Amino acid sequence: MAKVPVQFTLNGEEKAEFVDSGATLIRVLRDKLGDTSPKGGCHQGTCGACSVMIDGELKLSCLTLAETCNGVEILTNGGLAKDGVLHPLQRAFIDEFAAQCGFCTPGMIMAAKALLDSNPNPSREDVVDALSGNICRCTGYEPIIRAVLTAARSNSQNAA
């Protein structure tokens, strides 16, 4: 199988890999780079569990070809904690009991991060809209929405 060289930044670290031609980004992140935080749920763009940020935009790693990621910055839930301290969204998801089985959580957190990066004080409706591409099969949406609102509040308190 043809191999193609790809270089990008993953959670702040330079990565250079030879990937299978036609491989999706999620395969490369999980199988080659060991970042198992993006989950492969549907591989159809329906569930959002594979959500990552590419150059600051929320994208689905199951529908992105790794070869198209040359020179980009990729951020995953696996890279949000810094120096042993959880990201405020991760902390809020724990505090609000927003993860049951946890499969959708990394995607939910990335979708929430994309929201808070552009809108630090979202309304409940903004949160619902931002998470609308992410499915939780435990149907624990209410605690998830609460967690995002809590994280937004704690961010704005820290900023004040």
Next chain:
Amino acid sequence: MPLALKTYPTIAEAGSALKDGGARYIGGGTLVIRSTNEGDVSFSTYVRSIDPVLSAIKVEAGRATLGASVTMSAVARHPGLSAIARAAKAVGGPAIRNMATVGGNLFAPAPYGDFAVALLALDATVHTTTGDLGIDEFLAGRDGKVVASVSFDVPSAEKFRFAKVSRIKPKGVSVLSIAVVLDADANGKVEKARIALGCMADRPIRARAAEKALAGATLREEDVAPAVAAIGEGIQPLTDAIASAWYRAEVLPVHFRRLLLE
């Protein structure tokens, strides 16, 4: 089987490369990579172009030109396109909107392609590698075409109406979608209407009988009744996991009436 990705500097070169058997043009990947992931082995090569022109939005003198690679989010947030932002926001969730393209939406099979429904109502011109086509003509024979851009007159917010009906709010697959562009005189009498429907065939279609019935009407309950009665003429709705053809046909007049009277 390995899948090769071939990248070309221009859309014309990508278009030529598509003539080789087993090649598919890839825009945002939300349709093509999805097919691959579902086991479609009918192609072995992805073809794309990274010409920056394809990602450009131009709004000049009331006319908008959207490159084929322009994403739904880019349309939704563009200040010159606020009148039609609703149609771009109707596509997918935030991540899909950051990937899904204007060009791809023109090829999306029902129940997808809600933005193309809007483009059909807007009477867009589709600029392909083999010439410019009116969108009606383009949609009728879209297979094998390579789109560089689309252009249309940007309507005022009052002229453009759009509804997407789905079972899950705020985001779900279409039961149906309706786009209407209304030209009305000073007294609110409709002079001309262009009505496009999604999920009422394998691709967006015009509701010509309703367009005729709406001409000369004002947007009042009793006046729109003939158009509402005619909205289902010629439709062949699809049956899928979201809704049956029967259900889609039953609720179409209900949503069309609401859209006219909103």
